[in-house]
Amino acid sequence: MTASFTILAAITVAGMAAAMGLRNAVHCVLALTVGFAGIAALYLQLGAQFVGFTQVLVYVGAVAILAVFAIMMTQSRPSATPAPRAPLWAAGGAVAAAVFAVLAWAIHSNALSVQALPPQPEAAPSATVQQIGDALMHRFVLPLEIVGLLLTAALIGAVVIAMGRREEMK
C-alpha cells in the first residue's frame, strides 16, 4: 500500500464518481477522461507499460472523444440531463452498494488464500513489447485474427447504423 497507489486510486475514484454524478453530460465525459488516465497510470505502476499506453490511446483518445461527439450530436439545447426520481436513486444506489459490500467481503475473507500466493516479487515481471508481440504472433494468433475481424465488422456496422435511411439523406 504505497503512497503513489493511494494518490492514483483517489484520483481515479474521484474522476469516475464525478463522471457518474455530474449533471452536465459534457462535464461527465471530461471527468471520465481523468478517471481513464488514472487507470492508465495504475497500469504503468503495475509494470504493464504497453497496456497503460493502449489505455491512453483507446480510452482517453478515442472512446472519450466519441462520447463527446455523440453528446454534442444528441443535445439540441444545452440543458442539464434530468435527475432520476428519488425512489430510483435509493434502489439503484442500494444495489450498487450491496454489490460493493459483497465484493469487499469476498476480498477480505479470502485473505488466507491470497497470502498463499508465492512471495510477491519486488520488481514487476517483465512484459516488453517484444514479448507481447511474440505471444500475439504465436500463442494468441487466432484470437488476434478474430479481433481484427470483429473490429472490421464493428467499423462497418457502426457506419451503417449511424448513416441513417436513404430518403432522409436526399
Place this chain on the structure above:
Amino acid sequence: MNPLQGYLLLSALLFSIGLAGALLRRNAILVLIGIELMLNAANLNFIAFWRYGPVPAALTGIMFTIFSIAVAAAEAAVGLAIILAAYRHSRTTDLDRMDSLKG
C-alpha cells in the same frame, strides 16, 4: 492488507460506481459510459492478478486485457451508433422516454 487486495478493492469500488451510473443515469450515453467503466474495473483486476499472480511469464493477464480493450472499443462504437440512430428516430436520449421499439 497486501497490494493485491488494495487493487482488488479499488477495482470493486470502480465496478460499483459504474454499476450505479448504469442503473441511475437516464441519459443513454452516460449509461454506456457506466458499462465502459465496469469493463475497465475488470481489466484492472486482470493486470493486478498478472502482476501478483504465480505465473507472470505467461502474459495471459496482459493478453486478456488487450483483447478486452479491443472488444470494448468495438462495443462503444456500435453502441454510440445505435444511440445516434435511436435519437434520430425519437429525438431524445432520455431512457425513460425511449420505451418503445416500434417504429
